[in-house]
Amino acid sequence: MTDHARDLESVREATGRLLAAAAALDNAAVTQPSRLPGWSRGHVLAHLSRNADAFVNVLDGRPMYVSDADRDADIARDAARPLPEHLADLRASTARMERAAVLTTDWTRTVELRNGVTDTAARLPFRRWAEVELHHVDLDTGYELEHLPEEFTEREIGFLAARFAGRTDVPATRLTDTTRAWTTGEEAADPAIVVTGARAGLLGWLAGRRAGDGLSVTGGELPALPPL
Missing domain, CATH: 1.20.120.450 (dinb family like domain)
Known part of the structure; x- marks a missing residue:
């Protein structure tokens, strides 16, 4: 709540x-x-x-x-x-x-x-x-993004991942910092694209502040996200 x-x-x-x-x-x-x-x-x-x-x-x-x-x-x-x-x-x-x-x-x-x-x-x-x-x-x-409060970063990743969820112009994607995972984009039981990285990097990409620096991607290319 x-x-x-x-x-x-x-x-x-x-x-x-x-x-x-x-x-x-x-x-x-x-x-x-x-x-x-x-x-x-x-x-x-x-x-x-x-x-x-x-x-x-x-x-x-x-x-x-x-x-x-x-x-x-x-x-x-x-x-x-x-x-x-x-x-x-x-x-x-x-x-x-x-x-x-x-x-x-x-x-x-x-x-x-x-x-x-x-x-x-x-x-x-x-x-x-x-x-x-x-x-x-x-x-x-x-x-920098690395200076943001941890609680804020985690919640904002979840907020932005949910914002892009269900969009047909964003492929089904799983995001993880290796301790927690989020999904975004098209609905899929097991997204093929997996983006892994530090939370600051994940947030930077989702928020349009970074181009994916420091993130690793498997199963395809880093998706292009619509503007916020």
Whole structure:
């Protein structure tokens, strides 16, 4: 069972780590490229702030974003701001999300996210945790996939493996770090393709952050995954 209160605390801790890393930058560094193609570090920080507000919208029963075009325009508008404005915005938007969570009484209800995706309200804190952790890596400040909390890495591998499960454009695949296994892609009782590696490598591949570095593949080639 998802423990939304515990996940909210994990979000606070992860946000604190990210804010500390971002605070060590300067205005020039904010304009430099992040690890996400076409995005500066400022784009990443702006997205995290607007994403926190988007989760407030979901918790309050409103659409997550007005539209994809508005979402992209807001990020582009805010990306070039000076670092202090980014930090203040992220702190304020995080506080708004925390207040919305405190006011939420029904965590069992179904909520709608982007592109018609639905989930239970109790899973929203974990989704936000994933945004903060993975985008912290994207900032390229020295925080790597290997530095992610073990609990988060294991849960996010399971989350992403389930996200691609049943897709006909992803061959049936078994993932393992030799201690635990997950399956993804087309349904099959015994997937022919087996991908083995450290959890950070498995997560990097599933999340589109790595091309499969350090992973070994048997039974075929490393599958190409759809964008998240």
